Structures are given as structure tokens and as C-alpha cells.
Amino acid sequence: MNDRKTLDERQQMTDLERLRHSCAHIMATAILRIWPDAQFAYGPPVENGFYYDFDMPHRITPEDFEKIEAEMRKIAKDNQKFERRVLTRADAQAMAASGRLGGLTERPGNPSRFKLDLIDKIPEGEEISCFQNGDFIDLCAGPHVGYTSKCKNVKLMSVSASFYLGDESKGQLQRLYGTAFESKELLEEHLHRLEEAKKRDHRRLGREMGLFHIDEMVGQGLVLWKPKGALVRRALQEFITAELDKQGYSQVFTPHIGKLDLYRTSGHFPYYQESQYPAIAERDVLEKLADEDASCATLINGLSDGTYEGYLLKPMNCPHHIRIFASDHHSYRDLPVRLAEFGTVYRWEQSGELGGMTRVRGFTQDDAHLFCTPEQVAAEVTGCLDLVKKVLSTLGMNDDRVRLSLRDPASDKYVGSAENWDKAEASLREAVQTLGCEYTEEIGEAAFYGPKIDFVVKDVIGRDWQLGTVQVDYNLPVRFGLSYVGADNQPHIPVMIHRAPFGSMERFTGLLIEHFEGKFPTWLAPEQVRVLPISEKTLDTAEAATAKLADAGVRVTIDRSPDKIGAKIRTARLERVPYMLVIGAREAEDGTVSVRHRDHDDLGAKPLAEFISNITAEIRSRSL
């Protein structure tokens, strides 16, 4: 059994896991009161709750949950004691054979078949024990809470199919999931968060709002940005670009593929092959090998060992940027060189892991590589942290923290001198401290080529999102033979900093969709204003207003449908358009518009010019 906990691991179960596992016993008790023949297999605590796998003819559906929960509440109210008993192997086997283990009574003709198998899997010499609450006796090493009354804040969540210990050949079981907390408040908070998360799910909102599409015909994990999603991304990229310009970055563009030799030099190939799309062989190599009737193995081995040349869809932007840096001579006076690109990279993720914009196979990093002297590392890292702070606070995400990954001084797996590491680690720590945000230091978590900072933000409903990183790198400049001329007129090796603080545009946009529940602030909204003529009679005035808004740079559309005004407002709100401008006969006559905001209802009539000046100021200041 691969997920069977050792006795040691069981002793380390947290109080909450203990509570949740105890709830699994109570759930089994409740199920048996309704379906006495159920055969229970395995019921561990898991992240956010617990489950129990079992087999019985009745297929549990969510309609059964209330009935089962009602029994569970009774058992909690009865305040049964969880009693542990040590069994000899023979006793345990006899109890299982009689159907008593994982049952409320002996069940002649219905032996506890999974428990029999589990007993066989307990190593010789390990204590075998059972736990009893009320009539229910289960084979279990524990630990448990003392009494069932602790388990009253519980909720059944979902049911799915499973296999006994993950083995498909052993037939299908039912897996019923539940969650439990120490208090009613904590349970309710958790359920509320789940509800919110469902409401905010970027996959659903992305579809409803027409932001992006993932198309089977294009490929799994390959995001198609639809026009509205592309507008959000553009606004975001323009914002980040403006900040990079202020900080002295230079923007570059590089191709989506590169020669295998490039990645052999960087070390990305042939290592990490399992996380890359396979290499692309050159045409004449393929033709030659085809003529020779060669095998795939010949091709793959030849590409890996460099006999044949080929290309790789780029898994990283760094090598391209390095070659840009290397294409010029540099003096210490030119440093730092900061090359930025919204660079698209490709990674091979297992298909089971893909979903929406957060796990993808092609994504665009807000990437940059800084080439600097060792003395400049601290200032560059500080600049990068400032940028992150600015962007996150503009988006209303003020709950962020960083993880500082340092080397393990006892290990010898790191490249670069101890002196440089000390300096880099000190400057990263200093930069983080100056920023004044919460941080943790993780010894031994640094990459072999340098220390790094990872960003984590909390969204409005309290979930952590891992963003991107800042990494110091002593390795690639050496591998690529980079140098600059120092003040001493001698060649020196620059330090390289990789930074993609928001990770990828896909993931970051997914986060923003959920954070705002699709209600983007005006500056980010794909459609900022919708003009709603009340009838045909005011259509011309509405068209003229639309043209004026577009002229002022506002993203505006007009609803020309024959719908009643109430329906038009409803549609616009559903599509989360920040402003609706209603134009009826009176407004047409006065040269005004009736302004409605998706969140604040009626803002009254305003001259069109005044509205335009307000909204353009709001967009320019990127207010929330």
C-alpha cells in the first residue's frame, strides 16, 4: 500500500488530521446504520478533509448526504468513546472473517474482505489494533480523538469512484469525501471560501466573459487569448512595460525556438527532457535516417548526444538573452544591462495536471535578465521588489510575502565562490528587509547556481498564489563565457539575475480573474463603457457619444439591440462592464448621459464631456 502511513507518521498526525480521521470512522458507522452490508477499505485524512473507500450495491449520490450526515450528528451527540484495543494477528483475522471489522455486528457470509487484505499487509512484529466507537469496530492504528462529540462540525463534500489501494484490477469502490473542523465558525468559513472559489473560478468566468479558450484541436494546455482577454493582457503588459521603462530596462524580442547546441551550453538539454516538448530534428537528418531505415532510438540518441543537430521549442528565455548580451563588448560602465521580454516558453506538463490558465504547456513569462557586477546585485534585487510592490498594490493585493531560498553551507553542490554567495544572500536578505514585507528563509532551498526569492500573494478570499521569482545566477555566465571589462581593465564575469516576478501572463491573469471575480477595475476591463440608447429615437445621439468616447481612448461599445433598457442594463452588468451610459430623450436633448456603475447603481445624469474627463482620469491613474 503506497499511502499507508507508518506508525511514525501516524504519531505526527496533527490534531486536525486526528479529528478528520475520527470523522471517517463516524461516517462509516453512519453508512452501516443505513446500509449494513457495506465493506470498508481505507479511510485516511487528506488535505482539507477525509475520505473512506467502500464497496456496496447502493451507489451513493449527493441526495444521500443529508441522511448520512443526520446519522453522523446523532453519533456525535451520543458522545461515544473511541476505544483502542490491541489484537493478535489471529484475533484480527477471525474478526475480519466474521465480518466484524469495519462493521456494526458480525456479518455471517460477508467477511471484511478488504480488512483481511490490510491485515496481511501489516508487517510481522508491528502491533495490530482496532478502534471501537459504539458498535463500530475498525482495524486501525489510530490515532483518534477521545470522543465522538469532538466531531460535530462535519460536512460531506463529494463522492467519486476509486480503486482499492489505487489498483484498477481489484474492482471499483466508492469514495466519499467529507471535511471537518474544530469549530462551527471554521467549518462555515471553509465552506464559504469554497463557494467563493467556485463563483470565481477563472475557467468558468473566462468562458462566460469570452476571455480565453482552450481548444482540443489546438492542443491541451495551449491558451487562446480571445479579443477581450487579449485586451486585459495588453493593459497589464502596458502597465508593466511602463514601469520597466522607468527602471531602465530594454525590451527585446526573441524567437520561440533555438538550436539544441544553445541548450546544451545552457544545460537545459538533454537534461530536463521530460519537462520539454521533444526536440525538432533538422530536415536533412530526418531524410538521411529515413533512407537508412534507422530507428527512433537512433534519432533520439543522436539528438541527445549531439551527433545530429536539431531545435528545441524554448523552455526558457535566458539563453537567447545571454546571446544578445554576448553580441556586444561591455565595460563595467555599461552595467547593469537589463533585457526584458514577454517571452513565450513551452513546457511539457502531464495532461492530467492541465486546467485553465494556471497549468499550461505554453506560457508567456514577464521575463528579464540583468547582467551586473557583484556589487550591483543588491540594488537590482531591490528594484525588482519595488516593481512587484507597485504592481501588486495597484491591483489591490496587499497581502504578499516572499520566500528567501538560501544555500546549505554544509553541501558542496553549489557553483560560484562562497564569498559571492555570502554577498548575494546578504543582499537578497537586505532587499527583502527594506521592503518590509513578511518573509521566511529556507536553508538548502537555493538552486545550485544561486539564491532566490519567490513571491506568494493572498487573493481576496485568502488563498495563496505562488507567483514568480528573482534568482541570482553564477552558473550561466560561466557556461557561456560572458565577460565585461572592469575598472582594472581586466575581464570579469558578470552576475546574472533572472526575474519573472509575476510568473506568467496566463497564470497571473487567471489569478486576477478570480481575485476580481471578473469585475476588473476600469483600466483593466476589456470593455470599459457600454452605451445604451433607450430606443431607436436616441440611437444617433448614442452613436455620436460612442464615437467621442472611442476618440478619447475609452474601450466602448454600443447596445443596438431592440431590448428594453432594463434588459440592456442587466446584460451589461452580467458581462461586468464597469460603466453603462443610458441615453433617452431627455439626455439627448440636454447633451447628458445617465451614468450607471456595475457596483454602485445610478450615478445620475452628467454632461458627456464631464463623464469622459472623469473616466479618462480614472483609467490613467489605474484606480481600483
Ligand SMILES: [Zn+2]
Ligand atoms: Zn482510525
Ligand SMILES: [Zn+2]
Ligand atoms: Zn532566466
